[in-house]
Amino acid sequence: MNAEIISVGTELLLGQVVNLDTAIVAQELSGLGINLLYSAVVGDNVDRLKHAVDTAISRSDLLIMTGGLGPTTDDLTKETTAACAGKKLVLHQPSLDRILNYFNEKKVSSNQEKQAWLPEGCTVFQNDNGTAPGCAFQAESGCTIIMLPGPPSELTPMLKNYVVPFLKKEQEYVIVSHNVHIYGRGEAPVAQMLDDLMDGENPTLAPYAKEGECYMRVTAKAHTPEEADAMCQPLIEEIKRRVGDFVYSVDVETLEELVVFLLKERGKKLACAESCTGGLLSKRITDVPGSSSVFDMGCVTYANQAKEDLLSVSRETLERFGAVSPETAREMAEGMVRRSGSDLGVGITGIAGPDGGTAQKPVGLIYIALSDGEHTWVTKRSPLGRTKSREWHRHCAASQALDMVRRYLTGLPVEAEY
Amino acid sequence: MNAEIISVGTELLLGQVVNLDTAIVAQELSGLGINLLYSAVVGDNVDRLKHAVDTAISRSDLLIMTGGLGPTTDDLTKETTAACAGKKLVLHQPSLDRILNYFNEKKVSSNQEKQAWLPEGCTVFQNDNGTAPGCAFQAESGCTIIMLPGPPSELTPMLKNYVVPFLKKEQEYVIVSHNVHIYGRGEAPVAQMLDDLMDGENPTLAPYAKEGECYMRVTAKAHTPEEADAMCQPLIEEIKRRVGDFVYSVDVETLEELVVFLLKERGKKLACAESCTGGLLSKRITDVPGSSSVFDMGCVTYANQAKEDLLSVSRETLERFGAVSPETAREMAEGMVRRSGSDLGVGITGIAGPDGGTAQKPVGLIYIALSDGEHTWVTKRSPLGRTKSREWHRHCAASQALDMVRRYLTGLPVEAEY
Numbered sequence: 001m002n003a004e005i006i007s008v009g010t011e012l013l014l015g016q017v018v019n020l021d022t023a024i025v026a027q028e029l030s031g032l033g034i035n036l037l038y039s040a041v042v043g044d045n046v047d048r049l050k051h052a053v054d055t056a057i058s059r060s061d062l063l064i065m066t067g068g069l070g071p072t073t074d075d076l077t078k079e080t081t082a083a084c085a086g087k088k089l090v091l092h093q094p095s096l097d098r099i100l101n102y103f104n105e106k107k108v109s110s111n112q113e114k115q116a117w118l119p120e121g122c123t124v125f126q127n128d129n130g131t132a133p134g135c136a137f138q139a140e141s142g143c144t145i146i147m148l149p150g151p152p153s154e155l156t157p158m159l160k161n162y163v164v165p166f167l168k169k170e171q172e173y174v175i176v177s178h179n180v181h182i183y184g185r186g187e188a189p190v191a192q193m194l195d196d197l198m199d200g201e202n203p204t205l206a207p208y209a210k211e212g213e214c215y216m217r218v219t220a221k222a223h224t225p226e227e228a229d230a231m232c233q234p235l236i237e238e239i240k241r242r243v244g245d246f247v248y249s250v251d252v253e254t255l256e257e258l259v260v261f262l263l264k265e266r267g268k269k270l271a272c273a274e275s276c277t278g279g280l281l282s283k284r285i286t287d288v289p290g291s292s293s294v295f296d297m298g299c300v301t302y303a304n305q306a307k308e309d310l311l312s313v314s315r316e317t318l319e320r321f322g323a324v325s326p327e328t329a330r331e332m333a334e335g336m337v338r339r340s341g342s343d344l345g346v347g348i349t350g351i352a353g354p355d356g357g358t359a360q361k362p363v364g365l366i367y368i369a370l371s372d373g374e375h376t377w378v379t380k381r382s383p384l385g386r387t388k389s390r391e392w393h394r395h396c397a398a399s400q401a402l403d404m405v406r407r408y409l410t411g412l413p414v415e416a417e418y
Numbered sequence: 419m420n421a422e423i424i425s426v427g428t429e430l431l432l433g434q435v436v437n438l439d440t441a442i443v444a445q446e447l448s449g450l451g452i453n454l455l456y457s458a459v460v461g462d463n464v465d466r467l468k469h470a471v472d473t474a475i476s477r478s479d480l481l482i483m484t485g486g487l488g489p490t491t492d493d494l495t496k497e498t499t500a501a502c503a504g505k506k507l508v509l510h511q512p513s514l515d516r517i518l519n520y521f522n523e524k525k526v527s528s529n530q531e532k533q534a535w536l537p538e539g540c541t542v543f544q545n546d547n548g549t550a551p552g553c554a555f556q557a558e559s560g561c562t563i564i565m566l567p568g569p570p571s572e573l574t575p576m577l578k579n580y581v582v583p584f585l586k587k588e589q590e591y592v593i594v595s596h597n598v599h600i601y602g603r604g605e606a607p608v609a610q611m612l613d614d615l616m617d618g619e620n621p622t623l624a625p626y627a628k629e630g631e632c633y634m635r636v637t638a639k640a641h642t643p644e645e646a647d648a649m650c651q652p653l654i655e656e657i658k659r660r661v662g663d664f665v666y667s668v669d670v671e672t673l674e675e676l677v678v679f680l681l682k683e684r685g686k687k688l689a690c691a692e693s694c695t696g697g698l699l700s701k702r703i704t705d706v707p708g709s710s711s712v713f714d715m716g717c718v719t720y721a722n723q724a725k726e727d728l729l730s731v732s733r734e735t736l737e738r739f740g741a742v743s744p745e746t747a748r749e750m751a752e753g754m755v756r757r758s759g760s761d762l763g764v765g766i767t768g769i770a771g772p773d774g775g776t777a778q779k780p781v782g783l784i785y786i787a788l789s790d791g792e793h794t795w796v797t798k799r800s801p802l803g804r805t806k807s808r809e810w811h812r813h814c815a816a817s818q819a820l821d822m823v824r825r826y827l828t829g830l831p832v833e834a835e836y
Contacts, residue, residue: 011626013454015445016635019437022459027433036431037466041440041457048455071606072625111606129807151627153807208434272697272718278704279690279697282718286696289772289808291720297728298718300690300700306715306758310728340724354707390707 001034001061001171006052008068008077009150010043020152021066028159030206031177032167033221034062044074053084057143062167067150069132071111077147078118085139087119095124095133102131125162130154136166144170176228177219179208180239183255183403184246184418187214193242203231205239212396213255245412248403255402256284262409263294270405271340272298273311273332275323275349276366281398297340301332311335311347322361324349326378329367337373344408345371346401350381352393364388366397370404370414377414379404419479419589421447423457424470426486426495427568430459438570439484446577450585451593451639452480462492471502475561480585485568487550489529495565496536503557505537513542513551520549543580548572554584562588594646595637597626598657601673601821602664602836605632611660621649623657630814631673663830666821673820674702680827681712688823689758690716691729691750693741693767694784699816715758719750729753729765740779742767744796747785755791762826763789764819768799770811782806784815788822788832795832797822 005025011017022039029036037060042052056063068077082089096116099108115132118124125134127149134148146163148155168174182190187209191198194216198205203220216239220231240247252258263270272281282298285291299310304323307313313331321327332347350366357363364383369376381397400418407414423443429435440457447454455478460470474481486495500507514534517526533550536542543552545567552566564581566573600608605627609616612634616623621638634657638649658665670676681688690699700716703709717728722741725731731749739745750765768784775781782801787794799815806814818836825832 010624012441013444013457014448014635015441015443016626018441022430023433023436025433026431030432037461037463038470039431039459043455045455052456072609109610129810153629153810157807206432206434274697277701278709278713279692279700279716279718280704282697283695283701286698286718286720287809287812291696295696296721297724298697298720299728300697300704300716300718302704302710302716303714309757310715310717339727391705 002059003029003034003036003062003064004056004060005036005039005064005066006049006056007039007041007066007150008044008049009041010045010074012041012067013043021148021150021155024152024156025064025066025148025159028164029064031175031217031219032164032171033173033175033219034167034171044068044076046076046080049076049080050084053081057084057139057141057145060143063143063145065145065147066155069115069134069147069149071109071115071131073111075114081145081147082119085119085137085145087121087137089117090120092116092118092124092133095126098126098133099131123166125158125166127154128157128161134158134163136163173221174223174225174228175219175221176225176232177217178232178236178250179253180216180218180236180243180247181213181249181252182215182243182246183213183248183399184416185214185243190214190216190243194239197235197238200235203235205235212392212399245407245416248406254284255399255406257288259402259405259409260285260288260291260294262406264290266409268344268409269294269296269340269342270344270346271296271336271342272401273336273345273347274298274300275302275307275332276352277348277394277398278302280394281346281348281401284398284402296342299336299339307332311339324351324361324365324367326367326369326380329369329378330371330376333369333371333376334373337371343372344405345373346405347371348397348401350393350397352390352397354390364393366393368397368401368404370401370408372408377404377408379415379418381418419452420477421452421454421480421482422474422478423454423482423484424467424474425457425459425484425568426462426467427459428461428463428492430485431461439566439568439573442570442574443482443484443566443577446582447482448595449593450582450589451591452585452589462486462494464494464498467494467498468502471499475502475557475559475563478561481561481563483563483565484573487533487552487565487567489527489533489549493532499563499565500537503537503555503561503563505539505555505557507535508538510534510536510542510551513544516544516551517549541584543576543584545572546575546579552576552581554581591639591641592643592646593637593639594643594650595635596650596654596668597671598634598636598654598661598665599631599667599670600633600661600664601631601666601817602834603632603661608632608634608661612657615653615656618653621653623653630810630817663825663834666824672702673817673824675706677820677823677827678703678706678709678712680824682708684827686762686827687712687714687758687760688762688764689714689754689760690819691754691763691765692716692718693720693725693750694770695766695812695816696720696770698812699764699766699819702816702820714760717754717757725750729757742769742779742783742785744785744787744798747787747796748789748794751787751789751794752791755789761790762823763791764823765789766815766819768811768815770808770815772808782811784811786815786819786822788819788826790826795822795826797833797836799836
């Protein structure tokens, strides 16, 4: 099955918004074994959109449109595409009811109502995170057309929950994918380690980079999910064997999800003391629903005085070694355990940049400590001459802290060679 | 001048890489007043690429190609595009010398040398951050074709340093844009308020949604930047007049940047006590470089015990009104001021979901307090029947807290009708 994507929106052509939708949809299509041959962006212009849609439905089996389903007058994807496909728009009452419910009103403006008008006979994908529903229908040419809302926060769940199951029904084969997540080794060295495994046709193996980490996607095609799954397993085992304990999960998407799961399973609580990450680690842990059972508190101690007051870091340590030192990280973690009464405490201190670096303590130098009240481990992140952003340094430091907790909880050496 | 972009690379169609190049190029084109009408992605396939290039050079004045200039066999942009444009490739000795110099070698493989073969008679853009040079030349159709390397770290400086000056020489007009940022009123109602202003041709006005907020872009075209800027100002003033104090900035991109700026300007410090946002507010403030001069500490008090221990919220308040109540939010903010010695303290408590909601206290109910030690203001976020994600509720609560601080610091009523 050959597919293409058309993203609609002048903002994408003005460079105000990066087109994430294409990458999100492309990944899912790849997971389904659907060949994506083209993707295009068209502005909010009826003639150009019409031309792009006509070309697409004449040459592809599947056309996915993203964006332009909203309430404003420049949202014209639906009207234009339906016309190209020879379909009328009709009011879909359940979608209107959802919109009324969303605004908690009995009546909405005609602009808002417009979102509930959908191509006749289409399959409707409800929007659990916004107002504009998605839909799927067939053009007279036989091309299946799917329309999805533009905001990634609405598109992503709709895609995963409704569109992927819809497309799976149309496929002759079942595709099963597993993601092997790796922290502590980058995409390039991992790909090199696994080079000879990447020529396979079924199952296939493909490397993906993720901010500060990477994952390997194993995909197999078969007649049943069980069969496809069984085909993936030996390859997953071989990846684990070669990459070792840098593999942190199969299919658990983030370090924070894994850590919350492990803490729950082991009945442990964690508390975080953060300097340069400024709350990011606490934020990532509490991103996980249900984290309240394993996380009571965190302290963002940006100033030295705050490190003394909240965590009892000694003034002598701060003066002798500096706020950015293994000694301070250690005392922060230990102070956090005492302060919170939690089983584990993390301390992070470093220089996130862009300013504040020196020759001795450059931007990107960060110390991370983990204490269980009895023992404390400290690891270091070095900039290695790379010119990375503040955001990058902060994200990677929080990830490394989570990986240390993961290692502790699974009985691995906590101080890995990162 | 009408332009289009073609990005080349199968990795973009597999969703392994987000297409940043298009946004980077699009922004520069927009700044130059060049209309970008289409952008497309094509995989590493000669026939499909040839078709896309033929279509582009027949309908556009300017075609920018990104990616596929490198040494490997799937890098075929240059060969294919030059053939479409009726040009031969010839060796460009200075480019070869740069490549030899880059590798510090006297000879390189034919793959590496391939990068120095460029269309005859082209303008060469040297690559200061990699090996593949870019270039510009004219197709027989009259379309100007520019080819740029794919990695954003190579493309961005080449674009800014060589391509923009090259294109400016060809442009008659200058374009200036300003973004008017709004918190507290959504894109749809704001667009309605400004509906009659959106028909203008020069300056133009366009609405954009942003997570939990929106902004209006004002753009003018003139012979000088000063002239274009002067054309924008009356429209910006009219937007401010109609939208009122929900306008929080012109061209300051985020609430956190603005708040850090205002705190610095007024010599004030802020501290944050967070329950449901779990560190996100502290994280957003410390995202801003230099925030350490206005932010000493934050407390993430997820558990009731933590609210008592760190912020001295009274047990009676927690028992009588519950952790999610205006009373608790108030005591958190006041406790944070006392604990930190900062001028301002924020307290946030609520139910971020997806679980934990009740009929009385549904998911999305969040109280936000701001205290200056003398007075304390409390606002509320209600879910209004909207089914938004945990991430959304947390993000919007942090934004509302920042907006309250902004209102306090600029002398506006703190408790707006959000």
